[in-house]
Amino acid sequence: MENEINEHKLNLRKLMPRALKAAIKGVLLCAVYLGLQFLLAPIYRIAPSLQQILETFVAVYIALTIIATVIAGTIYEHFFSLARATFVVSYLVLSFKDGIFGADFQNVRLIIDFRLFLAFSMLLGLLEFAKAMLHTVDYMNSKLES
Amino acid sequence: MQIATRIAGLATSILWVFLLLFSVTAVYSIKDLQFSFGEPKIIIATGNELIFSLPINVSNNGYYNIGLFNVTTEITDTEGLLVSPPSSTVTPTIGKGQKVTILHNTSLNFQDLLNGKHNYLFNDTELKVAVSVGMKIAELIPVQASANLSIPWGAPLFNLTVGETEHIAINLTHVRVVIQVVFENHAFFDVSGNLRVCLYDGDILVAENQTAIEAPQHSPYKGYVELCVPAAAISSAWHFEMYVLTPFFNYGPWNPYGK
Numbered sequence: 550m551e552n553e554i555n556e557h558k559l560n561l562r563k564l565m566p567r568a569l570k571a572a573i574k575g576v577l578l579c580a581v582y583l584g585l586q587f588l589l590a591p592i593y594r595i596a597p598s599l600q601q602i603l604e605t606f607v608a609v610y611i612a613l614t615i616i617a618t619v620i621a622g623t624i625y626e627h628f629f630s631l632a633r634a635t636f637v638v639s640y641l642v643l644s645f646k647d648g649i650f651g652a653d654f655q656n657v658r659l660i661i662d663f664r665l666f667l668a669f670s671m672l673l674g675l676l677e678f679a680k681a682m683l684h685t686v687d688y689m690n691s692k693l694e695s
Numbered sequence: 696m697q698i699a700t701r702i703a704g705l706a707t708s709i710l711w712v713f714l715l716l717f718s719v720t721a722v723y724s725i726k727d728l729q730f731s732f733g734e735p736k737i738i739i740a741t742g743n744e745l746i747f748s749l750p751i752n753v754s755n756n757g758y759y760n761i762g763l764f765n766v767t768t769e770i771t772d773t774e775g776l777l778v779s780p781p782s783s784t785v786t787p788t789i790g791k792g793q794k795v796t797i798l799h800n801t802s803l804n805f806q807d808l809l810n811g812k813h814n815y816l817f818n819d820t821e822l823k824v825a826v827s828v829g830m831k832i833a834e835l836i837p838v839q840a841s842a843n844l845s846i847p848w849g850a851p852l853f854n855l856t857v858g859e860t861e862h863i864a865i866n867l868t869h870v871r872v873v874i875q876v877v878f879e880n881h882a883f884f885d886v887s888g889n890l891r892v893c894l895y896d897g898d899i900l901v902a903e904n905q906t907a908i909e910a911p912q913h914s915p916y917k918g919y920v921e922l923c924v925p926a927a928a929i930s931s932a933w934h935f936e937m938y939v940l941t942p943f944f945n946y947g948p949w950n951p952y953g954k
Contacts, residue, residue, distance in 0.1 A: 591726045662837040680703045
């Protein structure tokens with residue numbers, strides 16, 4: 550019984566720094582997003598749909614980052630890292646569609662071509678996916694070796 | 696392997712931050728672009744062409760240079776037919792913090808406009824102008840704004856009518872015919888030129904004369920043309936034809952009584 554309690558305490562001790570790390574990561578990402586919100590506010594007035602796209606993206610991204618950090622050191626961490634990388638690429642493709650964003654104000658039509666941004670983002674997303682894959686292979690290797 | 700993946704992760708994070716900051720500040724820069732329009736000028740060019748010259752003041756207070764700033768205009772009539780060919784003005788680069796004035800010229804060939812459509816001479820209508828402004832924010836992100844505007848078209852010979860003709864006998868053989876011509880110039884340019892009148896007896900030209908016309912924009916015109924006509928020519932078969940000859944357009948023959 551005492552052993553179980555000690556093991557539980559040990560697990561909690563292991564979890565605490567990870568939870569703290571996850572909290573710091575979450576707060577930092579939120580701070581970055583809020584900072585960007587300040588810059589993006591005038592653009593949201595022009596294109597309100599962009600706000601919805603970014604809010605959903607940031608919420609899911611932060612949630613996946615926090616989960617991956619909390620369960621760090623397990624195989625699930627790598628699953629979530631891969632899921633996050635896949636989510637970034639697929640969400641960008643689905644939300645930006647062809648990368649050309651249009652908005653109408655009275656009789657003026659504004660078109661912003663985000664294709665270059667989209668291409669770079671997808672490349673970075675793929676790079677992140679490759680990195681997560683390498684992490685998984687490395688983790689599996691170290692598990693087999695031990 | 697761990698070191699390699701960690702470095703890759705760090706590089707990805709740095710690139711993400713750079714990409715996000717760049718994209719956000721670049722799009723944010725659109726807000727700091729200021730446009731104002733100067734007094735438009737109308738220049739008379741050769742070949743019946745009117746050139747509208749519109750000065751556009753661009754003030755780039757954004758964080759980046761603007762590349763390929765271009766303004767394109769296309770004028771069509773109410774039925775969508777092209778009145779003026781699309782004209783573009785391109786400025787390669789507008790540096791950050793720079794203020795530039797761009798002269799955008801659109802030409803309108805009056806004679807082409809009137810070809811088969813003389814209602815532009817006599818009736819007020821409107822023309823459709825498709826304006827498109829394009830640029831590359833930070834010389835990378837293409838942005839385009841387009842709008843359709845309607846501009847009123849004032850007829851230069853609105854309500855062109857011929858008043859009562861006056862016949863005054865000069866002598867036994869000749870008669871002086873005085874023709875009153877009235878119209879309103881609703882156009883945005885002055886109508887100056889000549890009004891030529893030819894009087895026919897059947898198919899035979901018996902007299903002709905011309906008078907100078909000067910009708911400033913948005914003003915009425917009333918003038919007279921005098922013809923010295925042989926008395927024998929004043930028969931039931933007489934009729935006259937009018938021609939309006941200006942630097943922008945030539946119109947005629949016009950038979951006011953349709954005889």
